[in-house]
Amino acid sequence: MADYPPKLAEVLEDFSFLTDRNERAEYLIEIADRFKEAKVTPDIATKPYEESHRVPACESEAFVWALDNADGTLTYRFDVLNPQGLSAMAISVILNDACSGTPLEQVATVATDIVFKIFGREVSMGKGQGLMGIVAMVQHEAQKRLANKN
Amino acid sequence: MSAINERGYIHPDMLVSTEWVAEHLKDADIRIIESNEDPLLYPSGHIPGAVQVDWTTDLNDPLRRDYLHKDGFEKLMSRIGVTPETTVVFYGDKNNWWACYALWVFHLFGHTNARIVDGGRLKWEQEGREMTKQAPAYPPTQYQAKNRDDSQIRAFRDEVLKHVEAKLPLVDVRSPAEYRGELLHMPNYPNEGALRGGHIPGAKSIPWAQAANPENGTFKTADELRAIYEQGQGLKADDDIIAYCRIGERSSHTWFVLTYLLGYKNVRNYDGSWTEWGNLVNVPIER
Numbered sequence: 001m002a003d004y005p006p007k008l009a010e011v012l013e014d015f016s017f018l019t020d021r022n023e024r025a026e027y028l029i030e031i032a033d034r035f036k037e038a039k040v041t042p043d044i045a046t047k048p049y050e051e052s053h054r055v056p057a058c059e060s061e062a063f064v065w066a067l068d069n070a071d072g073t074l075t076y077r078f079d080v081l082n083p084q085g086l087s088a089m090a091i092s093v094i095l096n097d098a099c100s101g102t103p104l105e106q107v108a109t110v111a112t113d114i115v116f117k118i119f120g121r122e123v124s125m126g127k128g129q130g131l132m133g134i135v136a137m138v139q140h141e142a143q144k145r146l147a148n149k150n
Numbered sequence: 151m152s153a154i155n156e157r158g159y160i161h162p163d164m165l166v167s168t169e170w171v172a173e174h175l176k177d178a179d180i181r182i183i184e185s186n187e188d189p190l191l192y193p194s195g196h197i198p199g200a201v202q203v204d205w206t207t208d209l210n211d212p213l214r215r216d217y218l219h220k221d222g223f224e225k226l227m228s229r230i231g232v233t234p235e236t237t238v239v240f241y242g243d244k245n246n247w248w249a250c251y252a253l254w255v256f257h258l259f260g261h262t263n264a265r266i267v268d269g270g271r272l273k274w275e276q277e278g279r280e281m282t283k284q285a286p287a288y289p290p291t292q293y294q295a296k297n298r299d300d301s302q303i304r305a306f307r308d309e310v311l312k313h314v315e316a317k318l319p320l321v322d323v324r325s326p327a328e329y330r331g332e333l334l335h336m337p338n339y340p341n342e343g344a345l346r347g348g349h350i351p352g353a354k355s356i357p358w359a360q361a362a363n364p365e366n367g368t369f370k371t372a373d374e375l376r377a378i379y380e381q382g383q384g385l386k387a388d389d390d391i392i393a394y395c396r397i398g399e400r401s402s403h404t405w406f407v408l409t410y411l412l413g414y415k416n417v418r419n420y421d422g423s424w425t426e427w428g429n430l431v432n433v434p435i436e437r
Binding site (some may be wrong): 084 | 185186188189190191193194204205206207243245270271275343396397399425
């Protein structure tokens with residue numbers, strides 16, 4: 001787990017112990033219940049959101065914002081327009097916990113395949129694409145800031 | 151929204167209302183089945199007595215890209231307590247797209263005694279109806295399934311190629327951006343599972359969700375649907391039509407609409423869809 005930001009490595013380790021599909025789902029539902037913590041607030045953006053924040057290929061209509069912190073890190077905020085997009089909400093909470101305030105170098109290398117470590121291999125292709133898109137957008141924002149610094 | 155039987159559908163009996171479901175929750179001849187895109191929804195709460203059929207783990211062959219076969223279908227039916235006489239009633243998220251997909255797979259095995267809940271999970275939730283996390287357990291059944299028949303409502307790539315050559319109608323139900331091949335070319339994002347972007351030559355772009363009312367997921371009236379598919383795109387009820395999307399889930403929704411709500415007789419779903427066509431060597435593509 002050394003390649004991941006420490007908080008993400010902890011989460012991935014937790015999920016690695018969840019071999020029962022129902023237990024995994026229960027845990028993810030609990031995480032999704034905390035979506036308010038990661039949700040974009042009106043002082044950052046209001047609907048209709050700019051399309052540049054939309055996650056491509058995400059059927060749950062997820063949006064991502066990256067806000068610059070004074071220490072050079074980013075705070076991530078999310079919205080999921082589909083009220084039934086629980087998986088998108090769960091990955092948003094996990095990414096907020098793991099990547100907000102985290103050194104950009106660590107966030108920039110987060111691989112999109114964490115989706116399968118978190119949700120399991122049986123996640124459908126379309127669902128996987130959408131969730132990976134959210135991870136990719138978080139990663140991409142960190143990469144952009146790093147490129148601007150160099 | 152008007153009552154189902156007042157909307158002008160050719161087969162209104164293929165839909166049931168949320169009220170009807172609420173009245174039949176304990177009907178032993180009916181099995182309510184939730185089928186979703188998002189695997190977290192059913193365990194987060196579902197219609198009391200409803201079982202889950204998961205597209206990935208229940209309906210697909212675990213090895214090859216295909217659906218389950220006769221013995222797998224029999225085991226599935228036994229597990230969810232369904233007999234050949236049971237009326238299965240599907241509902242799910244996102245305008246019932248996976249529910250329609252599951253219904254389409256059931257049709258491949260001849261289990262056509264199936265319905266869709268108009269509005270699906272969204273409408274049930276909006277109406278504040280009862281939900282439970284308690285998964286039901288039904289006594290296993292003995293289900294003698296028919297062999298899967300792919301010849302009537304399923305299309306394979308060679309048939310699609312002949313369809314293109316014959317200039318017969320195809321319906322691409324993906325988003326306009328996917329139809330134009332744009333989503334495959336965004337940097338830093340996972341691709342759409344295909345090496346090439348665009349659409350099958352001659353296909354009309356009719357995004358699947360146009361058939362549903364966005365506020366509650368119910369189906370539009372027959373007149374509204376005809377305005378989309380017939381006045382808008384020139385399809386006719388006696389056309390030989392193949393619908394496709396990325397993996398066949400969204401196009402099964404369109405298959406349901408054309409076949410049952412508008413009464414088209416010759417509609418097939420190409421489930422290989424763009425994840426197959428966009429990876430094939432030397433097949434024609436338009437952008």
